[in-house]
Amino acid sequence: MATTTLLSTFAQDVRTGLTDKNKYLSSKYFYDDAGSRIFMEIMKMPEYxxxxxxxxxxxxxxxxxxxxxxxxxxxxxxxxxxxxxxxxxxxxxxxxxxxxxxxxxxxxxxxxxxxxxxxxxxxxxxxxxxxxxxxxxxxxxxxxxxxxxxxxxxxxxxxxxxxxxxxxxxxxxxxxxxxxxxxxxxxxxxxxQKNPRTIQLAYDDPHGITKAFNMNLLRRINNELEADIALDQFDFYSNYNPQNGEVNSYLVSLKKQHFHSTVLNQTFFFEKDELVWTELSKKxxxxxxxxxxxxxxxxxxxxxxxxxxxxxxxxxxxx
Missing domain, CATH: 3.40.50.150 (Vaccinia Virus protein VP39)
Incomplete structure (x- = not known):
């Protein structure tokens, strides 16, 4: 069994975020090598x-x-x-x-x-x-x-x-x-801050690239923490609030489910439609x-x- 002292910061932060009452994953973990490649694709989108x-x-x-x-x-x-x-x-x-x-x-x-x-x-x-x-x-x-x-x-x-x-x-x-x-x-x-539609399209693009960027967090958990997340059982949602200038992005559990991480020696549980907050982008x-x-x-x-x-x-x- 892995002990907390031997766990990477990534592993500890995933455990903390996915056991919180309001689940979250830190956006700083978007940028592994695969995530950095996807973000380069985002930067080339006409909507971004x-x-x-x-x-x-x-x-x-x-x-x-x-x-x-x-x-x-x-x-x-x-x-x-x-x-x-x-x-x-x-x-x-x-x-x-x-x-x-x-x-x-x-x-x-x-x-x-x-x-x-x-x-x-x-x-x-x-x-x-x-x-x-x-x-x-x-x-x-x-x-x-x-x-x-x-x-x-x-x-x-x-x-x-x-x-x-x-x-x-x-x-x-x-x-x-x-x-x-x-x-x-x-x-x-x-x-x-600008036209809300312009901002919304930049963070929820029709090409699915921003979705892939967020889903890469789950792939990273599977790869680095030896987890068995069923990626097709999660979706992506992003919303812009023009009153406070905040874009918030989430992963959405499509059904009641769980996954296990061997590295963390822990099982994580999700309700149907439960949100996992992934990113703030304030304007x-x-x-x-x-x-x-x-x-x-x-x-x-x-x-x-x-x-x-x-x-x-x-x-x-x-x-």
Whole structure:
């Protein structure tokens, strides 16, 4: 029998989430290698506007972003959750063309994503000074805070901040702030409130790709925790509430059922139509962005917007 002390964090979190009164699985576990591949498919969907909007901002306004940094010498660009680098490469190219001297430090939990990023960046921006890391954001942040004497631009792109509950978002940003030096900047991608139908289609697409992204959590439990989940007995549901700006996603049990995990040595029970919450994706108003920045120890230098004002890359400075 496996003991708690020997279980992975993933295993412990699955046990905690699936024994809670209101079952849940953490969205941070979407991004194993298979999940990262599915998310790359999501980003290519015509309905999934955040990628295109942020790509527009980065590809057309990188020079303005660089000018707003006001860095007088060499600096670091540290990207949290870098993925495959397909958007960031345009920022790096523009900075390079402008003569900026920087070291790019992408951080991602997926080694496969880092491998793809290295290929994409090196092909697009030859001879770039790049030091990729696989693993935890905060280990790298702590290392930089003690070893680097140049300013840093931190990137937290893609609207990822919307995946955190309000208190968790504030705690994360305060943790970023605590690891940054005065004068460091944070460029954070934030999805904005807009026509509810536009948002709903982005998170419940007609192609079934978002469903596959969520179902991959169950496949991961089967594979890593030696479980016997019948995947065809679960469905996917997502809903956008325009009054609070929240998209919530769920897995739905289609019948009264149970599954067993050998690794956890535990059986989990589900009622018919019982929900398993998987993800929050919050959409913000501009005043809320300024409030969040101030509460976490930052000042907003500039909000870079796409032409439809669907999305912003918001530049913050540690104060």
């Amino acid at each position: 506007y955040p990628t295109g909007c942020e790509f527009e901002i980065i590809s057309q306004q990188s020079a303005q972003i660089l000018s707003k940094l006001n860095f007088s010498g060499p600096f670091n660009i540290v990207e949290f959750g870098s993925g495959d680098g397909m958007k960031t490469k345009h920022l790096l190219k523009a900075f390079t063309n402008a003569g900026a001297s920087f070291t790019y430090i992408p951080i991602d939990i997926s080694q496969e994503a880092i491998d793809a990023l290295e290929h994409n960046i090196n092909a697009f921006v030859p001879n770039i000074d790049m030091q990729p890391r696989t693993g935890d954001y905060f280990e790298v942040l702590e290392e930089l805070s003690t070893t680097s004497d140049v300013p840093s631009l931190f990137l937290f792109m893609g609207g990822n901040i919307g995946n955190y509950l309000p208190d968790d978002a504030l705690a994360l940003l305060q943790k970023f702030n605590a690891g940054m030096k005065h004068g460091d900047k944070l460029l954070v991608g934030i999805d904005l 913000y108003l501009i005043p809320q962005i300024h409030e969040l920045a101030a509460a976490s120890g930052f000042g907003v230098s500039h909000n870079f917007l796409d032409c439809r004002h669907y999305f912003t890359d918001s530049l913050w400075e540690k104060v």
